Amino acid sequence: MSCVTDRSLRYTRIGEIFWKGFAAEGNTFLKCPFKALQFDACGAVFLTNHIACKLSTLYFKNLTVSWPCPARLPSLVVLPCWFLSMDLPVIDLSRYMEISVRSGGAVFSASDEVGNAEELRALCAAVSGSLRDTGALLVKDPRCTAEDNDRFLDMMERYFERSEEFKLQQARPNLHFQVGSTPEGVEIPRSLVDEDMQARIKSMPKEFQPAIPSGPDPKWRYMWRVGPRPANTHFKELNSEPVIPDEFPDWKETMDLWGSKMIAAIEVVAEMAAIGFGLDKDAFTSLMDHGPHLLSPTGSDLQRHGSLGTVFAGYHYDLNFLTIHGRSRFPGLNIWLRNGQKMEVKVPFGCLLIQTGKQLEWLTAGECLAGMHEVLVTNRTLEAIESARQQSRSLWRVSSTLFGHIASDATLKPLGHFADTPLASKYPPICTGDYVEKELAAINLKG
Numbered sequence: 001m002s003c004v005t006d007r008s009l010r011y012t013r014i015g016e017i018f019w020k021g022f023a024a025e026g027n028t029f030l031k032c033p034f035k036a037l038q039f040d041a042c043g044a045v046f047l048t049n050h051i052a053c054k055l056s057t058l059y060f061k062n063l064t065v066s067w068p069c070p071a072r073l074p075s076l077v078v079l080p081c082w083f084l085s086m087d088l089p090v091i092d093l094s095r096y097m098e099i100s101v102r103s104g105g106a107v108f109s110a111s112d113e114v115g116n117a118e119e120l121r122a123l124c125a126a127v128s129g130s131l132r133d134t135g136a137l138l139v140k141d142p143r144c145t146a147e148d149n150d151r152f153l154d155m156m157e158r159y160f161e162r163s164e165e166f167k168l169q170q171a172r173p174n175l176h177f178q179v180g181s182t183p184e185g186v187e188i189p190r191s192l193v194d195e196d197m198q199a200r201i202k203s204m205p206k207e208f209q210p211a212i213p214s215g216p217d218p219k220w221r222y223m224w225r226v227g228p229r230p231a232n233t234h235f236k237e238l239n240s241e242p243v244i245p246d247e248f249p250d251w252k253e254t255m256d257l258w259g260s261k262m263i264a265a266i267e268v269v270a271e272m273a274a275i276g277f278g279l280d281k282d283a284f285t286s287l288m289d290h291g292p293h294l295l296s297p298t299g300s301d302l303q304r305h306g307s308l309g310t311v312f313a314g315y316h317y318d319l320n321f322l323t324i325h326g327r328s329r330f331p332g333l334n335i336w337l338r339n340g341q342k343m344e345v346k347v348p349f350g351c352l353l354i355q356t357g358k359q360l361e362w363l364t365a366g367e368c369l370a371g372m373h374e375v376l377v378t379n380r381t382l383e384a385i386e387s388a389r390q391q392s393r394s395l396w397r398v399s400s401t402l403f404g405h406i407a408s409d410a411t412l413k414p415l416g417h418f419a420d421t422p423l424a425s426k427y428p429p430i431c432t433g434d435y436v437e438k439e440l441a442a443i444n445l446k447g
């Protein structure tokens with residue numbers, strides 16, 4: 001990768017400037033004309049004062065990074081990770097939580113040390129920047145352990161392995177499948193019914209086009225409601241009581257444990273993103289309060305649907321606020337970055353994947369677009385199938401998906417300064433529950 005100084009190229013300003021104090025380990029030098037430029041694994045760029053003294057703008061292909069004034073020396077510039085590599089940044093949430101707890105939750109209180117505030121701002125901007133540029137983010141949360149994730153996956157494998165007749169007992173079509181099981185062949189991927197989306201797909205370069213689904217998704221799902229339900233709501237179906245299958249005595253405890261930990265991680269990300277976007281810390285989390293958060297593992301039978309290219313979840317966006325995925329034992333998720341590039345996601349061990357949903361797009365007036373994605377059998381899935389066969393492990397692919405929602409009775413509308421942006425009129429105020437019901441009808445979950 002080289003730096004480009006040809007000004008005839010189209011440049012976009014996406015870089016953000018931060019001050020000293022946010023350093024990552026394992027920096028690597030990138031070969032480029034600016035010798036003092038350093039990149040770390042998260043895609044952060046470190047500039048020495050020497051460079052900053054001379055320049056106020058760096059030009060890269062399709063990207064300009066600039067800072068207000070050469071005299072104010074930036075020590076760190078965060079670039080979108082797609083520019084540097086095909087790896088998503090990993091943000092360790094523990095640092096934010098530590099400082100937040102120490103300052104009694106008032107993250108930028110007057111009593112806070114200056115260094116901490118700068119470090120927090122840099123971390124929060126890395127979160128909002130990644131959500132904006134890639135629609136995704138990898139996080140580490142010490143509370144979400146691999147053991148909890150495994151316990152959840154083990155139980156869900158046992159559940160999905162049960163007969164169709166058993167699993168149909170937990171289906172609640174009258175509640176739009178928002179609790180209990182959804183059989184395979186019900187959910188229709190957005191790309192199958194949305195003509196605008198189909199036109200956009202056709203205009204993509206061939207190598208970035210998603211697999212075109214030919215029918216409903218061949219995946220099962222289980223929706224488990226996590227967190228308190230509202231005492232009063234206009235949307236009873238979206239806020240129904242959870243369904244517990246017979247013969248799974250530790251169902252509630254296992255689901256609640258994993259679900260509440262994933263929600264806790266989403267809440268931290270939502271706070272950090274709000275700060276990064278220049279909103280109040282609780283701008284998103286206050287709207288998530290009593291939201292219909294759903295632990296929604298998908299279950300795909302790789303014995304029946306395990307051939308290369310089989311699409312489990314056709315190209316779509318998520319209709320909720322933020323989605324979080326723990327580890328799945330079988331890979332297969334592709335995401336599309338804001339610049340149109342397709343990327344196969346590799347979730348490192350111990351990490352969680354966050355994806356942006358349509359409700360976040362609404363609240364930020366399109367600053368952050370809902371991340372497009374698909375799940376299909378790739379070569380890496382085939383390798384995992386082979387290794388599971390050799391070890392006699394389950395051949396059900398279970399995802400650890402949790403949909404974090406805005407409360408059904410809250411209003412979706414661009415927040416704070418996003419209300420004044422040119423695209424705000426594309427996102428008129430709408431009751432979240434009404435919006436969700438419309439989306440559910442489009443994908444065949446609401447009759």
Ligand SMILES: O=C(O)CCC(=O)C(=O)O
Pocket residue numbers: 296298312313318328333373374375399401
């Ligand atoms: O199965 C997965 O890994 C994720 C499926 C998905 O995108 C979804 O449930 O919305």
Ligand SMILES: [Fe+2]
Pocket residue numbers: 313316317318373
């Ligand atoms: Fe999805």
